[in-house]
Amino acid sequence: MKKQLYILLFASFMSATAAISQDELLPRGFSPAELQWLSENKTVPGATAFGITEPPPQPVRAMAEWEEMQAMVVTWRSNKPILAQIIQAAKEEVRVIVVNDDLADCQTELTNFDVDWQSGNVEFLQAPSNSVWIRDYGANPVYLNGVDSLALVDWIYNRPRPLDDIIPDAVGSYFGLPVYSTTEAPYDLAHPGGNNFSDGMGTNFSSKLVLLENGFGNQWGTSNHTEEGVDSIMERFYGIDRYVKFDVLPYDGIHHIDMHMKLLNETTLLVGEYPEGVPDRAQIETNLQYLLDNFTTPFGTPYRVIRVPMPPKNGLYPSLGAPLRTYVNSFIVNKTVLLPTYEEQYDTTALRIWRDAMPGYRIVGINCNGIIDAGGAIHCIVKEVGVQDPLLIQHRPLEDIVGTNPPAYQVDAWVRHRSGVAGATLYFTTDTTAAWQSLGMALENADSNRWSAAIPQQPAGSTVYYYIHAIANSGKQVVRPLVAPEGWFRFRIHPTTAVQETVAASAQLGNIYPNPASALTCVPVQSEGGGEATIEINDLLGRRMETVFSGRLPAGISRHYFDAGQFPTGVYLVTLRGGGSTETRKTIIK
Numbered sequence: 353m354k355k356q357l358y359i360l361l362f363a364s365f366m367s368a369t370a371a372i373s374q375d376e377l378l379p380r381g382f383s384p385a386e387l388q389w390l391s392e393n394k395t396v397p398g399a400t401a402f403g404i405t406e407p408p409p410q411p412v413r414a415m416a417e418w419e420e421m422q423a424m425v426v427t428w429r430s431n432k433p434i435l436a437q438i439i440q441a442a443k444e445e446v447r448v449i450v451v452n453d454d455l456a457d458c459q460t461e462l463t464n465f466d467v468d469w470q471s472g473n474v475e476f477l478q479a480p481s482n483s484v485w486i487r488d489y490g491a492n493p494v495y496l497n498g499v500d501s502l503a504l505v506d507w508i509y510n511r512p513r514p515l516d517d518i519i520p521d522a523v524g525s526y527f528g529l530p531v532y533s534t535t536e537a538p539y540d541l542a543h544p545g546g547n548n549f550s551d552g553m554g555t556n557f558s559s560k561l562v563l564l565e566n567g568f569g570n571q572w573g574t575s576n577h578t579e580e581g582v583d584s585i586m587e588r589f590y591g592i593d594r595y596v597k598f599d600v601l602p603y604d605g606i607h608h609i610d611m612h613m614k615l616l617n618e619t620t621l622l623v624g625e626y627p628e629g630v631p632d633r634a635q636i637e638t639n640l641q642y643l644l645d646n647f648t649t650p651f652g653t654p655y656r657v658i659r660v661p662m663p664p665k666n667g668l669y670p671s672l673g674a675p676l677r678t679y680v681n682s683f684i685v686n687k688t689v690l691l692p693t694y695e696e697q698y699d700t701t702a703l704r705i706w707r708d709a710m711p712g713y714r715i716v717g718i719n720c721n722g723i724i725d726a727g728g729a730i731h732c733i734v735k736e737v738g739v740q741d742p743l744l745i746q747h748r749p750l751e752d753i754v755g756t757n758p759p760a761y762q763v764d765a766w767v768r769h770r771s772g773v774a775g776a777t778l779y780f781t782t783d784t785t786a787a788w789q790s791l792g793m794a795l796e797n798a799d800s801n802r803w804s805a806a807i808p809q810q811p812a813g814s815t816v817y818y819y820i821h822a823i824a825n826s827g828k829q830v831v832r833p834l835v836a837p838e839g840w841f842r843f844r845i846h847p848t849t850a851v852q853e854t855v856a857a858s859a860q861l862g863n864i865y866p867n868p869a870s871a872l873t874c875v876p877v878q879s880e881g882g883g884e885a886t887i888e889i890n891d892l893l894g895r896r897m898e899t900v901f902s903g904r905l906p907a908g909i910s911r912h913y914f915d916a917g918q919f920p921t922g923v924y925l926v927t928l929r930g931g932g933s934t935e936t937r938k939t940i941i942k
Contacts, residue, residue, distance in 0.1 A: 380727030403533030416552030712839015885930030
């Protein structure tokens with residue numbers, strides 16, 4: 353699997369910058385010594401011959417974080433009290449591989465931190481390293497031919513830390529997995545793992561740091577890639593056919609997307625939210641509007657957005673030199689979520705939001721005050737390894753029913769396994785304390801592996817809970833979500849409310865999204881010839897809550913936004929008035 357191990361690279365690097373010690377507690381960003389080295393040497397030679405430098409055989413599919421995992425990898429270098437808590441919680445779910453350079457010391461320290469590493473699921477991989485930030489330099493799991501075989505993809509680490517940059521090769525050897533590396537032209541690419549997340553269906557999210565660090569005059573010794581060149585490399589090595597890139601935030605320092613955004617499933621984004629006046633708020637909101645205006649989920653539906661407040665430190669939010677605290681920089685490891693915590697007054701809200709967003713998952717809070725000032729939290733210091741034999745269930749969760757209650761609710765799931773799928777079952781109930789009802793799912797489309805079943809109509813006012821079970825021809829079984837039946841998907845059937853719905857002749861409301869809403873919400877309007885109009889939000893008593901827009905509509909499609917998070921939960925009416933006519937649509941705020 354390996355081609356060459358250029359240990360001499362590290363020796364030459366260390367001789368050029370003796371100020372950087374292997375024992376230095378390096379931040380997620382650059383240390384002063386590294387910045388000095390960069391300023392003097394201009395470019396940094398990458399680990400140019402590790403792994404397999406040709407792209408993997410196609411098709412290839414990047415793994416999503418909520419899929420089945422067999423292991424989690426950490427590097428035992430610094431922030432050990434936090435790492436110990438992570439290991440203790442994660443070993444209940446997966447094998448934990450602890451990369452270390454002194455086995456006896458590592459085991460003694462784990463014992464001193466009350467980690468029961470001898471009872472199983474904790475393993476040790478001896479290898480040298482520079483830093484704890486394995487999210488950024490670790491290898492990324494992919495599946496060849498979608499679900500057939502597991503492999504790893506490694507990018508050039510965007511830090512001058514050569515020992516870190518060869519750990520993916522050591523991890524690949526440990527698991528017996530091929531490591532495909534973007535380390536040689538024309539496929540050379542520098543990219544930190546914290547600036548990357550995938551939906552497992554060909555969509556990837558990053559900040560535009562990926563363009564800045566691989567473009568003209570970059571310091572990583574890579575080819576001068578255009579955006580199209582970056583996209584092509586990501587498609588060949590990572591299976592990405594749609595790459596969403598956001599403008600960097602002015603004050604987050606490292607520009608890694610995992611500090612303020614996270615995918616919870618194929619259709620749901622968790623996005624950090626700052627109060628008005630905080631410098632990075634405007635860019636996050638602009639990035640979110642860009643996403644909602646220009647992209648849909650892989651299923652063609654609008655993204656659902658959940659907001660979580662970003663907590664201050666000593667009353668201060670990020671600006672030049674101020675710290676960044678985040679509840680987004682978490683880790684989903686099978687049935688557990690590892691969540692950074694800071695202060696109870698802020699943690700309580702974050703825990704409530706996470707528990708509502710991930711019902712049935714075990715939410716484990718880990719105090720990250722000791723690491724966050726170094727530029728990262730939990731997600732930054734862990735790396736996942738997928739299972740060798742995935743039974744993949746991909747699904748678009750059903751949305752709340754607002755308006756006419758249909759006679760049935762169709763549930764679709766895309767199910768794949770390398771041995772083939774023997775069958776799938778849909779379980780549903782309106783009372784999770786009672787028995788679940790089951791429906792056999794039919795293979796509706798063999799080419800796309802789509803299985804379907806229809807839940808019969810339920811009374812208005814009901815909440816319907818459901819989950820999907822699949823079995824492969826090999827006998828392997830899995831559920832989605834992984835925590836079912838303790839956790840589930842759900843949708844509500846809201847009672848019909850009589851409202852005036854006269855369609856304006858010159859303008860029409862589009863479907864409001866997301867709906868239900870909890871934060872930034874879009875109101876699309878189609879206007880044939882423009883004209884004066886107002887868009888208002890009213891409660892069910894007719895009281896005006898907010899005027900979203902008042903003025904002359906442009907011709908064509910325009911989009912208008914309001915913050916649903918400022919309103920109490922309930923049903924609201926969004927009304928468009930113009931040309932003597934009105935049109936009203938309902939939206940749910942939760």
